[in-house]
Amino acid sequence: MWNRISKHHLFWPLMVLAALLLFNLIYKPAFFSIRIQGGHLYGSLIDILNYGAPLILVAIGMTLVIATGGIDLSVGSIVAISGAVACLLVSKSADQNSLGIVLTAVAVSLGLAIVCGLWNGVLVAGVGMQAIIATLILMVAGRGIAQLVTSGQIITVSSNPYEYIGAGWLALLPFSIFIVAAVWLAAAWLTRRTALGLFIESVGSNATASRLAGIRSRSVIFAVYIFCGLCAGMAGLILSSNVSSADGNNAGLWYELDAILAVVIGGTSLNGGRFYLSGTVVGALIIQTLTTTIYMIGVPPEITLVVKAFVVFAVCLVQSEKFRNVLTSKWRKRRYQAEREVTHHV
Amino acid sequence: MTEQNPILDMRGIHKRFTGVVALKDVKFRLFPGEVHALMGENGAGKSTLIKVLTGVHDINEGTVTMEGKQLAISSPLEAQEAGITTVYQEVNLCTNLSVAENIFIGREPRRFGRILWKEMNRRAEQLLAERLNVSIDVTLPLASYSVAVQQLVAIARALNISAKVLILDEPTSSLDANEVRELFTVMRKLKEQGLAILFVTHFLDQVYEISDRISILRGGEFVGEYLAAELPRIDLVLKMIGKDLHLLAELPKSGSKEESRNGEAFLQASSLGRKGAIEPYDLNIARGEIIGFAGLLGSGRTESARLLFGADRADAGELTVEGTGGKIDSPRQAIRQGIAFCSENRKTEGIIADLTVRENIVLALQASRGWFRTISRKRQDEIADEYIKALNINPKNPEQLIKNLSGGNQQKVLLARWLLMEPKLLILDEPTRGIDIGAKAEIQKLVLALSRKGMSVLFISSELEEVLRVSDRIAVLRDRHLVKMMTAEEMSHENVMKAIAGG
Structure with missing residues (x-):
């Protein structure tokens, strides 16, 4: 029984998350307190979910891309473009509070995000470029586009409907959590209830054999890059809406790296093949919790990244089965001999 | 010593x-x-x-x-x-x-x-x-x-x-x-x-x-x-x-096979070729017929089969399947026409290593049905169990990752993948390579049984005995040319060797 639990792909990610939360509990018991204020839930845990929403979204899209054996470095730039375009459209409109305007802005930026994903898909599946190079193009160019859109300034909006996306509340919870849940369910449904998941894993594990089995690898690859672009676009909306402004220079900066990390922590191999959406969500939560923790315990800003790197390194070590075996091998051998002795005496 | x-x-x-x-x-x-x-x-x-x-x-x-x-x-x-x-x-x-x-x-x-x-x-x-x-x-x-x-x-x-x-x-x-x-x-x-x-x-x-x-x-x-x-x-x-077990002796000799072919052509290739791979060749395969491909390594056996399946694109000639002309440009099209292809490179072109036996078996069928017409999990389990039993795949666990199986059993899983498609033409490229005698005989028997049910088979093997044993006709290839088509009467160890050697 224990063996089955510890072999589950979610076991180690959940253990790491639990360890992080436990640290917070000891360091500051108030971390876990959740209070209701004005019909909304407030507390650090809620904050983690709320602020982690964009990362989870990007990481879900990234999971599918990585499962096909690819990678998408351009998600950070797509986040910036989508936020910038939406904010520009809203800010230029006569009535920023008009729901129609906001919906149009959302539709346009999500459409653009899909186009970005399509561009990546064309380069990877159509032209046959290596994913890391193909998406590097949009990573660099996309940041430039976002800066063009914002003219290098920070565009601020004051629109209630737009603000609702990233800072609004539905029932007791932040609205962004519902967006994440919807996307997660949609991704899970698309991959596990249709044959898309099987095809993704097949293409990622062995592209040649998949083609010979009659799978349209190209459309599968197109689909995952488009989906990944769409996820990044939604993340961009949440992120910009949360602060009611778009910053072409800094929005979504390094998101691609955090997303890749979340996917890997979640147990999906960078070589492609098997993927774990739930693992990715836990991985993203680990990263967000870590970020929150670092701010909370007041690590000096200049060494924040070092601390984060160290924890990430430790997480990766714990995740590695080989490393765990090395650590526990001595202890195991001793246990094994003891068992043998006992059986001898009996 | x-x-x-x-x-x-x-x-x-x-x-x-x-x-x-x-x-x-x-x-x-x-x-x-x-x-x-x-x-x-x-x-x-x-x-x-x-x-x-x-x-x-x-x-x-x-x-x-x-x-x-x-x-x-x-x-x-x-x-x-x-x-x-x-x-x-x-x-x-x-x-x-x-x-x-x-x-x-x-x-x-x-x-x-x-x-x-x-x-x-x-x-x-x-x-x-x-x-x-x-x-x-x-x-x-x-x-x-x-x-x-x-x-x-x-x-x-x-x-x-x-x-x-x-x-x-x-x-x-x-x-x-x-x-x-x-x-x-x-x-x-x-x-x-x-x-x-x-x-x-x-x-x-x-x-x-x-x-x-x-x-x-x-x-x-x-x-x-x-x-x-x-x-x-x-x-x-x-x-x-x-x-x-005198497994191999049980097999009927090719000569003794009943002559029940109705001669109805399934596939006709005329001047089909690809530069640098195989010179243009003609080939007819009748329903239920087993064509053997004999020739040395690099003689163009695999290359010609790949053209029939669309794994490589032919740059010359025509291919007619069941009377409907046209090119087969991709494996997908070939599969739709009822052709299946078991590659000689099991590891790189056959198995999906990270997936389970069950997933590997249903893969081609699911691919032909597209994303949304899924095969229910219950049906998948039934299919996997059926083929594990029929082909005697070991271990019997359909949820085992295929990479953990031995080469022979991986081959059987790939066979199951294609048999499930009920193809009209099954191309087997070195299906018995690296496989023990027992499994070899099983596969040979299977090929004969399939052909009796009306499935055409293209059988490629480096082992001449095997090709002679199962084939109705043999195509001999040498230096990227199809040099001779042998009928059952002409087929003998000596004749085939001579044709392979040439001169």
Whole structure:
């Protein structure tokens, strides 16, 4: 029984998350307190979910891309473009509070995000470029586009409907959590209830054999890059809406790296093949919790990244089965001999 | 020879993988200056024993003694340092590096930390020429050579390490008769120099031609060790299979097959060809007919089959399936027309390693149905169980990852994938390569049964006996040309050999 639990792909990610939360509990018991204020839930845990929403979204899209054996470095730039375009459209409109305007802005930026994903898909599946190079193009160019859109300034909006996306509340919870849940369910449904998941894993594990089995690898690859672009676009909306402004220079900066990390922590191999959406969500939560923790315990800003790197390194070590075996091998051998002795005496 | 001390002595070897016992109290001895054949069916534990010996796997129990000293081999490097080197079944080289680099990788001649490229190339050329009688440009990437040459390079690489024990794991499975002869010459020379050679193969002829001693494994257990001269062939086979089965004799001879072909053509290829792969050829396949492809390695057998399946695009000629003309440009189109193709490269073009047996079986069917018309999990389980039973796939667990299965069982899973599609034409490229006798006979029987049900089969194999046994007609290929189409009356071992040799 224990063996089955510890072999589950979610076991180690959940253990790491639990360890992080436990640290917070000891360091500051108030971390876990959740209070209701004005019909909304407030507390650090809620904050983690709320602020982690964009990362989870990007990481879900990234999971599918990585499962096909690819990678998408351009998600950070797509986040910036989508936020910038939406904010520009809203800010230029006569009535920023008009729901129609906001919906149009959302539709346009999500459409653009899909186009970005399509561009990546064309380069990877159509032209046959290596994913890391193909998406590097949009990573660099996309940041430039976002800066063009914002003219290098920070565009601020004051629109209630737009603000609702990233800072609004539905029932007791932040609205962004519902967006994440919807996307997660949609991704899970698309991959596990249709044959898309099987095809993704097949293409990622062995592209040649998949083609010979009659799978349209190209459309599968197109689909995952488009989906990944769409996820990044939604993340961009949440992120910009949360602060009611778009910053072409800094929005979504390094998101691609955090997303890749979340996917890997979640147990999906960078070589492609098997993927774990739930693992990715836990991985993203680990990263967000870590970020929150670092701010909370007041690590000096200049060494924040070092601390984060160290924890990430430790997480990766714990995740590695080989490393765990090395650590526990001595202890195991001793246990094994003891068992043998006992059986001898009996 | 029997009075000598063994150079290598393995005793009481146990190896367990999660849930599976791969080796159970196995012993193995190897004397200097002998060729020792390790025999057994698929899953008998041969590969595991070799991997244990070369440090790829740790052993759970048992001792390995080399030259009187006990060894604890825990990595391939340690095995190399102890003087044990291996050439694996599937060539394990870097195809984008040059031949010389492949031979010397990790042990490049250096001076002041700088690699002496000229020296390395010279020594590689010398090594290949003197010991293997191969003269090739060693500066070209390995990928520019045939699998046979790659195999020889792998052997050269193993020889280059000052080995005392050389392990050849199915070295001959992708070599043609001449190359095998050359390899045996090399092996005899090395034997005289006192090298101990562990030889794994499925070809009985080769076992008796080259080995002094035979050890047999069955189901992970040690059966016995015999002098080759004192073990009759039939005994060897019986000990390997473990039951009294004259499997191969049961098969009807091709001549005795009922002549019930109605001659209705399923597929017609006229002047189908592709530059650099196969010269334009004509081929008709009737319903229920089994066409054999015979020819040496690199004669264009695989290349012509790939055109029929759309795995490569034909740049000349026409293909007509069931009277409807047109080109087949992709495997998808071919599959829609009722064609299935089992590639000779199981690992790279067949199995999806990360997926389970069940997923591998339903893959092609699901692909033909698209994303949304899914096969219910219940139906998938039924399909998997049905084929595991029908083809006797081991282990019987459909949720096992396919990469954990032995080569023969992987092949059966791939067969299941295509049989599930109920194709009208099944192309089998070396379906029995690297597979034990029992499984071989099963596959041959299956092919005959399928053709009786009206399925056409294109059967490609390097083993002439096998092609002769199953085929209704044989296409002989030589140097990328289809040189002769033989009818049942013309088909004989001698005629086919003559056609292959040409002139």
